[in-house]
Amino acid sequence: MEHDGTNQRLERPREQWGSAETAPAGGRRVEEAAWIRRMQAGDLSPFADLVRRYQDQVYNTCWRICGNVEDAHDVAQDAFLKALDSIGDFHGRSAFYTWLFRIAVNLAISQRRRSRQRMMLSLDGSGGSRTDADANARLSEYVADERLDPPEKPGERRELQRVLAAALDGLDDDYRTVVVLRDIEGFDYDEIAAVLSVPRGTVKSRLHRARQALRQALERAGVDDPGRRPRAEQPAGSSRGA
Amino acid sequence: MRKKDPDKLSEQLSAYLDDELSDRERRAVERALGSDAEALAQLDGLRHTVEAVRSLPREHAPDSLVGDLTAAAERRQLLDDPGRARAATGGARPWRALLATAAAVLVVGPAAWWMFGREGVPPAERSLTTSRGIGQPFAADDARTEPEAAPPEGAKLAALEKQFADARRDLGVDRQLAARGAPEGPGRSGSGGGQAFKGGPAAEHDKAAIGGTAAPEHHARDEIPGRANTPLVGPPAELAAAPADPTTLLAMMAAPHEPIVLNVTFAGVEARNEAAGLIDNFCQAQTTVPPTPEAGAKDRTADAIRAMARAQGDTNRTQIAVGDRPVQVASARLVTATDGCYVVQVAREQLPAWLDTVTHAASDAGDLELSYGEIRARGREQVIESLRLGAPTYVFDHPTGEPNAESAALGTPVTAPDPDAAERDETADDGRQNRAARAEREPHDADARKREPRGRGFADGETVASAPASQPSAQPGGGHFGEMAVGPTSTAASESWVTLVINLMTAPLTSSAPAAEPSSGGPLTSQPAEPPARGQP
Numbered sequence: 001m002e003h004d005g006t007n008q009r010l011e012r013p014r015e016q017w018g019s020a021e022t023a024p025a026g027g028r029r030v031e032e033a034a035w036i037r038r039m040q041a042g043d044l045s046p047f048a049d050l051v052r053r054y055q056d057q058v059y060n061t062c063w064r065i066c067g068n069v070e071d072a073h074d075v076a077q078d079a080f081l082k083a084l085d086s087i088g089d090f091h092g093r094s095a096f097y098t099w100l101f102r103i104a105v106n107l108a109i110s111q112r113r114r115s116r117q118r119m120m121l122s123l124d125g126s127g128g129s130r131t132d133a134d135a136n137a138r139l140s141e142y143v144a145d146e147r148l149d150p151p152e153k154p155g156e157r158r159e160l161q162r163v164l165a166a167a168l169d170g171l172d173d174d175y176r177t178v179v180v181l182r183d184i185e186g187f188d189y190d191e192i193a194a195v196l197s198v199p200r201g202t203v204k205s206r207l208h209r210a211r212q213a214l215r216q217a218l219e220r221a222g223v224d225d226p227g228r229r230p231r232a233e234q235p236a237g238s239s240r241g242a
Numbered sequence: 243m244r245k246k247d248p249d250k251l252s253e254q255l256s257a258y259l260d261d262e263l264s265d266r267e268r269r270a271v272e273r274a275l276g277s278d279a280e281a282l283a284q285l286d287g288l289r290h291t292v293e294a295v296r297s298l299p300r301e302h303a304p305d306s307l308v309g310d311l312t313a314a315a316e317r318r319q320l321l322d323d324p325g326r327a328r329a330a331t332g333g334a335r336p337w338r339a340l341l342a343t344a345a346a347v348l349v350v351g352p353a354a355w356w357m358f359g360r361e362g363v364p365p366a367e368r369s370l371t372t373s374r375g376i377g378q379p380f381a382a383d384d385a386r387t388e389p390e391a392a393p394p395e396g397a398k399l400a401a402l403e404k405q406f407a408d409a410r411r412d413l414g415v416d417r418q419l420a421a422r423g424a425p426e427g428p429g430r431s432g433s434g435g436g437q438a439f440k441g442g443p444a445a446e447h448d449k450a451a452i453g454g455t456a457a458p459e460h461h462a463r464d465e466i467p468g469r470a471n472t473p474l475v476g477p478p479a480e481l482a483a484a485p486a487d488p489t490t491l492l493a494m495m496a497a498p499h500e501p502i503v504l505n506v507t508f509a510g511v512e513a514r515n516e517a518a519g520l521i522d523n524f525c526q527a528q529t530t531v532p533p534t535p536e537a538g539a540k541d542r543t544a545d546a547i548r549a550m551a552r553a554q555g556d557t558n559r560t561q562i563a564v565g566d567r568p569v570q571v572a573s574a575r576l577v578t579a580t581d582g583c584y585v586v587q588v589a590r591e592q593l594p595a596w597l598d599t600v601t602h603a604a605s606d607a608g609d610l611e612l613s614y615g616e617i618r619a620r621g622r623e624q625v626i627e628s629l630r631l632g633a634p635t636y637v638f639d640h641p642t643g644e645p646n647a648e649s650a651a652l653g654t655p656v657t658a659p660d661p662d663a664a665e666r667d668e669t670a671d672d673g674r675q676n677r678a679a680r681a682e683r684e685p686h687d688a689d690a691r692k693r694e695p696r697g698r699g700f701a702d703g704e705t706v707a708s709a710p711a712s713q714p715s716a717q718p719g720g721g722h723f724g725e726m727a728v729g730p731t732s733t734a735a736s737e738s739w740v741t742l743v744i745n746l747m748t749a750p751l752t753s754s755a756p757a758a759e760p761s762s763g764g765p766l767t768s769q770p771a772e773p774p775a776r777g778q779p
Contacts (some may be wrong), residue, residue, distance in 0.1 A: 041777050043314050044316065047311070047315050048308055048311070051307065051311050051312070052308055054304035055307050055308065056302055056303050057299070058303070059301060059302070059303035059304075059307070060300050060303075063301050063510075064298075071418055072301070073304060073307070076303065076307065077307065077311060077314070080311050081311065081314055081315065081318070083340055084315055084318070085293045085318070108419055124699065157297070160294055161294065161297060161299070164291075164294050164295060164298065165298060168295070168298075179295060181350070182260065183292050183295040183296050184295065184296065184298065184300070188260075188262065189262045191655060204253060204256070204257050204262065205253060206245065207256055207257075207260075208252060208253040208256040208257070210502060211288055211291055211292065212252065214291050214294075214295065215287055215291045218290075218291060218294070
C-alpha cells in the first residue's frame with residue numbers, strides 16, 4: 001500500500017515573508033536587480049527599499065539565532081550595512097536575499113558565540129545564559145498574552161511554544177540556523193545550502209537532526225501532542241544537536 | 243529501507259515533509275509509510291514539531307531600523323569609505339573630484355574679486371547678494387574647467403553637471419569669456435595643461451567686464467606658475483549693487499558668495515570621522531531667522547545677527563530674539579554634504595575658531611588614542627595661516643608626498659608661501675607644539691589683533707601667492723584671521739557668512755612627521771616664479 005502523502009507534506013511557509021511576500025521573483029527580482037545596479041553605481045537611494053523589503057526577515061532570523069532582541073537589532077543593522085559596503089562584490093550569481101542572509105547569519109552566529117563567551121566569563125553567578133533569560137522573558141510576555149490562545153485549548157499552545165523556543169535556543173548554532181531558515185523563514189534546501197555554504201545533503205541532515213532534537217524536547221515536556229500531560233516541569237534546554 | 247537504516251528513513255521523512263525529495267525518493271517514502279505504522283507516527287510527530295516551530299512568534303523589525311540604516315549609510319557615504327566608494331564607482335570617484343574641482347574654481351572667482359577688486363566699490367555696493375535664494379545650495383562651477391576629470395557617471399554626475407552649468411550661467415562665465423575673446427569649452431586652459439589661474443588684475447578685468455567698476459588693466463603677472471590655471475570669474479553684477487540692509491544680511495546667510503575650499507587630510511579614517519562628526523554637530527542647529535521678518539523687526543534681526551556673528555570661542559549657537567520671539571541662530575550652517583565634501587556656512591567672526599576646532603578634532607583624538615593617528619599638523623597650520631591672511635585657498639597635505647586623486651584633479655595647491663615652513667616642520671607631529679611655536683613666532687597680543695579691522699587680507703595689488711604668510715597684515719584694512727582674532731568689525735564682509743567647502747580626506751596612517759615638501763609645488767613652499775607685479779616692495 002502506498003501512502004497518500006498529500007496531506008502530510010508541509011507547504012513552504014511563504015506567508016512568513018510577511019508583506020515582502022516570499023523570495024523575490026519575476027518583477028520583484030527585476031526591480032531588485034535595478035536597485036542593486038544603482039547602488040553599485042553609487043546611488044544609495046534604493047537602499048532604504050531593500051531594507052524595508054527584508055528587514056523583518058533578517059531581524060527575525062537574527063533574533064532566533066542570537067536569542068535576544070538587542071543583539072538581533074545590532075546584527076541586523078550590521079548585516080545591512082555590511083551588504084551595502086560589499087555591494088560592489090555582489091555579482092548576481094546568487095539571489096540577493098541569499099547573499100544578504102549569508103551575511104546576516106554569519107554575523108548572528110558570531111554574535112551568539114561572543115555572547116556565549118561573555119556569559120561563560122561572567123562571574124556574577126546568576127546562572128543561565130543571558131540569551132536564555134532574554135528569550136524566556138520575551139516568551140513569557142508572549143505566553144501571558146491570552147489573546148493568542150485558541151479558545152478551545154487555552155494555555156496549551158503557548159506552553160508548547162515556550163518549551164519549543166527554549167529547545168530551539170538550546171540547539172547548537174548549526175542546527176538552530178537550519179531550523180530558523182527553513183521552518184521560520186521558509187527557505188528551501190538549496191537556498192539554505194547557499195546561505196550556509198554547505199552541501200544540500202548537509203542541510204537535509206542537519207534539519208532532520210534538529211527536528212528530532214526539538215521533537216524529543218517536546219516529548220520530554222509532554223507538550224508534543226495536545227492533550228498529553230507534561231512529564232517534566234523543566235523545559236528541555238540543551239538538546240545539543242541530537 | 244527502514245530496516246537497513248532507520249536514520250535514513252527518518253531523514254527522508256523530514257525532507258518529505260518539506261517536499262524536498264526527488265520523485266523516486268518520494269515514492270519510496272510513501273511506500274514505507276503505507277506499510278509501516280511506526281514510520282507514519284514518526285512522520286506525524288515531525289509534522290507537529292515543524293508546525294509548532296512555524297507557530298513561534300515573530301518579531302517585526304523596529305520602526306527605527308530603516309531610518310537608522312539610511313542615516314548610517316549616508317554617513318558612510320559622506321565619510322567616503324574607500325572600499326565601498328571604489329566598488330560603487332568601479333575604482334574611481336570622478337564626480338567627487340569634479341565637485342571639488344568645480345567648487346574650488348567657483349570659490350576662487352568671487353573670493354578673489356572680494357579680495358582684490360572691491361576696493362573701488364562704494365560701501366553701499368559692497369554688500370553681497372546673489373541670484374540664488376535663501377537656502378539654495380552652493381552651486382559649483384562648470385566641469386569645463388577640469389578637462390582631466392573623468393567623464394560623468396550616473397545621475398549624480400548629471401545633476402552635478404547641471405549644477406555646474408547653472409552656476410556658470412549665473413556667473414556669466416561665457417559672457418565674460420566672449421568679452422575677452424577667450425576660447426570656450428574644454429581645452430581653453432593654459433599652456434601648462436592645467437587651469438589658467440589669473441590673479442588680482444584678472445579679477446579686476448572680470449569685474450570690469452561684468453560690473454564696470456574698474457578699468458581693465460594689464461599686469462605682468464597674470465598667471466602664477468605652478469598653480470592651477472583656472473580663469474578667475476567675477477561675481478554677478480547684482481553682487482555689487484545690493485544695499486547693505488538686514489534683508490541682504492539674511493540673504494547673505496544663505497548666499498555662498500565667498501567660499502573657501504579646504505582640503506584637510508587626516509591620517510586615517512578615524513581621525514577624519516572625528517572631524518566629520520564635529521561638523522555635523524556644529525551644524526545641527528539651523529538658522530531659523532524668518533526669511534522675511536516684519537519691518538519692525540528687521541533692525542533687531544540685523545543687530546541680532548551681528549551679535550551672533552560676534553560670538554566667539556566655543557559658542558557656536560547664540561540665542562537671540564527677533565521682536566518678542568526667541569530665535570535660535572546657528573553660527574554654522576550645513577548647506578550640503580556629499581561624499582566627504584561639506585559645504586558649510588560659518589559666521590565670519592567665528593571662522594578661525596570654528597575651523598581651528600574642526601582641524602583640531604583629529605589631533606585631539608590622537609592625543610587620546612594613538613590609533614586615531616595624527617592630523618597633519620602642518621596642514622592645519624596651513625589652514626590657519628591661510629585664514630589669517632584672509633586668503634581664499636585650498637590646502638593639500640600629502641603625507642606620502644604623492645598627490646592623491648583629489649589633488650591631481652585640483653591641480654597644484656594654491657597657498658601663500660611660508661618662510662617658516664621648515665621651522666614648523668620640526669614640530670609638525672604635535673599640534674600643541676605647533677601652537678606653542680606659532681605663539682612664539684607671532685607675539686602679537688590679542689588686544690592688538692582685536693583692534694585690527696578685518697576685511698580683505700592684502701594691500702592693493704598683493705596676491706595670494708605673493709603675500710608672506712608671516713606678515714600679520716598690520717596695515718589698515720589688512721585681514722587677520724588668526725585663532726585669536728575676535729571682535730566686531732566694520733566692513734560688510736566681516737558681517738557676512740563665509741562658505742567653507744571642506745573636503746575631508748584620508749591618508750595612510752603614518753607615525754612619522756610628514757615628509758618635506760618639494761621646494762616647488764608643495765603646499766607650503768609653492769613660490770611664485772615671478773615677484774608680484776604691484777603693491778610689493
